[in-house]
Amino acid sequence: MVRLTGKLADGQFITRGVSRCSTERFLLWLAPWVALLVFGVYCAGLCLVKGLNQTNMDNRFVFGLWIFVDLTIIALGAGAFFTGFLLYILKFKELSAVINSAVIIGLVCYSGAMAALMVDVGQPLRCWFTFWYPNVHSMLTEVTFCISCYLAVLAIEYLPVVLKNRRLKEIPSFLVFEFELHKLIYVLAGVGTFLSFFHQGSLGGLFGVLRGRPFAFREGLMVWPSTFFLFILSAAAVGPSFLILTTWLVEKITHKRLVKDQVFQLLARISGILLCVYVLAKAVDTLVWLNRTSPGLGFEAAQYYDWKPFGTWILFAEIVLFGLLPALILITPGLRARRGWLIPATALACCGVALNRFVQTVQTQALPTLSFDRFLSYSPSWQEVGTFAGVLAYGVLVYSFSFRYSQVFPEERELKAARVMRLEIPEEELVEAGR
């Protein structure tokens, strides 16, 4: 039986024993994000109703800002599949502390990317064409199929998070469905891993197969260019970092400890190791491309970097500043144990994957390849930026509601108890007790 009584209605949906801000403060927090979402919907509406002339996209920059955003948030959202894989398949039990957060982030990222993609394609009423009349020769087809399926999987994985709500779980049918679904969640985690593996790879493959764009074209294994594997690796490496970053951000905003340090350390270690492998693979790939692939296609690689502002700094930033540096910090136990090093390192890693996706999408399109071609610059229109801002606001809103009304971090109450005990029990007694 669900009982709601006027003033307490909001509080009755909040998990027992965790403290959340007042309804008024929560509404105040939501207000700017709702405004931004409304603005984003207006911008997207303009693009959909009036057409893509509302954007600064042209025949060269056919996907513009949004494809960069799509690729970036899908890479950052990889924490969902990778954490699920580590927890349910490889049995890293500690990660149950962040799996709900990972699923929410994944859902937000993927649904946001799908929404942006729909605006990008510009024909929402024909969105089903991509499933009914798929283009045999396009990797984008595989990407669309995989992302759609994975979004459905994420939505199903998100269901238990919602149904765990204090009041919803009082309804017996919701309670037992959540319980039974949770018992089968490892199947969905496996499917999610399979789908993510392919679409992350295919997103990279989209650019690696562009023979007419030697800046992006890569050799590879059978039908898969090296970017296929690099995208998978970079997403798997950065997913845990983004999870650390978002959790830390939520901790800062809410002034609460939500996850034990060991979980942060485990995620950081995994992220660091994968980032090392990625940086190594990326370095080898770049060297092969510089010395063989690009010259083989008639382009000396140095000339790509003559077009400012895309100088060699961008290559250095991508591999060293945003790759090697955070990787070294994250694999060094002494450094990653300190928040002052850990958080900037994860932020650098996330910037790295964003820069990589920017290079793949925007820089690739900007550079001329034919003799009559010229360097083209592109800056998004306010409608494009507004749509992206709308996606961002949507993400914040979904996460905010989930955090308030669901048990996103199961260790929250335990950590609250630990904090109280620390306040009450002298430090030396805690050390003796091994806490």
Added chain:
Amino acid sequence: MLPWNYGFHFATASYIFLGAFYTVLIVVATTLLNAFLRARRDLTKAKAEEIRWHSDFHELAAADRSCRHVLTGEFQSRECPHAFDCRKCETHAKLIASHPPVEGAGEADLFGMSFPLDRMYHRGHTWARPEADGTVTIGLDDLGTRLLGVPDSVELPQPGEEIHANGTAFRIHKREADVRVLSPVDGEVVETGGVDRGYFLRVKPIDGNMDMRHLLRGAEVKPWLLGELERLQLALSMEGASMPSLADGGTPVADIAAAYPRTDWDAVCGEMFLEP
């Protein structure tokens, strides 16, 4: 690429792609359907209460899930693998066989509270007392009673309804707290009581046999209660109440809720009555 498209022809890639795509769809749909069917089966078999307890049990803090034999010092640390249903536990059966509990051992007065030895105690602060006519009386233990003081309202099951161990026995409302009190035993309700009558329910065995091996008794009660008082102290501190420590002595007041008017009593009761 798909069979209904113009110009479609089967190639190896088509087989692989379509095979993988439809396999994924089938796996996802089957998983969802499976969960639906299992849920329907659970509801048909009235297993919702059992599932609710299992779900709640796993959300308890690790320390609160500890085995009863940790309380008595037989284990240094052990998490209960049966969600406090020792009737299914082989380890419990072995330990009881090797060290049978001494009936009547223990104290009736613990930390200034009354814990009579003629009954057995559930870790959710209820007791069960076998009666001469084969029925079992169920009530709130002294700490539970002091936590809820004079309840605002009580929701009791009707005579004839069945209740199950670790399932909901009855509900009590006190201030903002809506407490689901766990049943100590399986049984069919034959009579309802109330706060003023000293008990809440009287039940008869469902299949003629009342198994109460999972309940605490005798000398087990004191160490458990000591842990509960520590838990209460922590729960109160977590909800912002400043309170004296156990080392200061004293006994819990008759209406603890009234002593802490600004504390989130729902959270405190959730913690103490094992309903996270």
